[in-house]
């Protein structure tokens with residue numbers, strides 16, 4: 254494909270502070286690529302307003318009027334980053350040959366777009382943006398992120414190291430993605446399951462241009478837990494293994510107690526008993542909690558509730 258139609262999907266939640274700069278940079282980039290004949294003139298930027306409480310949607314509508322490249326979707330309410338992204342991808346796939354997803358805060362390097370398209374033209378259906386380093390992250394974010402990837406790997410979830418949601422997907426890869434109906438959406442875990450030829454593009458991830466992160470610690474933890482539990486059942490297996498090991502140990506303990514009884518040792522060890530009771534009490538509750546996490550997921554999946562509802566569409 255010589256001049257693919259490229260859509261850049263950008264989920265936005267309370268991003269009024271960054272939208273002007275983002276639009277400026279994306280428009281410059283796209284116009285340049287169109288002028289150079291790298292992409293089709295039908296290419297567009299697609300903002301997805303994820304139920305913002307600030308002026309985000311007004312700004313998007315304004316740009317829609319005056320900037321020929323800008324289109325927009327407005328969700329009926331806040332549904333979270335992953336669902337907003339999905340809404341954009343599913344809408345854009347109807348018009349585009351390839352879609353790039355990008356954050357609104359300019360952390361994802363706009364200059365890398367050329368290389369994404371190059372890889373796409375070379376035949377990749379999925380191109381992952383991978384961070385070359387984490388120099389600009391805070392100490393805390395760096396280490397929690399590292400832990401996240403380690404745990405995911407241990408849990409057998411196939412995800413691309415240091416890749417967030419900056420990626421290009423071809424039309425047929427998006428059609429593949431549309432077949433995944435799950436409500437508990439963890440795109441980074443699902444995308445590698447689609448298959449097709451993939452490649453990576455490395456880029457330097459910048460600091461947020463303005464405004465604050467929409468992922469506070471609480472959301473980050475629940476994102477990580479969701480990621481693991483919606484892609485892997487290993488935690489349940491681990492409980493089973495732990496249960497087996499504990500049963501085995503208790504048989505040994507039982508033999509020890511019986512032998513001790515016949516050897517005439519008097520009963521003692523109230524502290525040991527208490528420690529064991531507390532330990533197993535806690536362990537059992539935690540195990541039930543982990544199983545419950547899955548039961549909750551099943552509950553949500555069986556309801557098959559819509560993942561997003563689009564209130565307004567500004568397309569052209």
Ligand code: UDP
Nearest residue numbers: 264265266303333334337356357466467468
């Ligand atoms: N975002 C969204 N809905 C939400 C939270 C975030 O659409 O409920 C968007 C946000 O506008 C941004 C992207 O998701 O474009 C990533 O969010 P953010 O930059 O705050 O996350 P961080 O980079 O701190 O992980």
Ligand code: MG
Nearest residue numbers: 356358360461
């Ligand atoms: Mg960000």
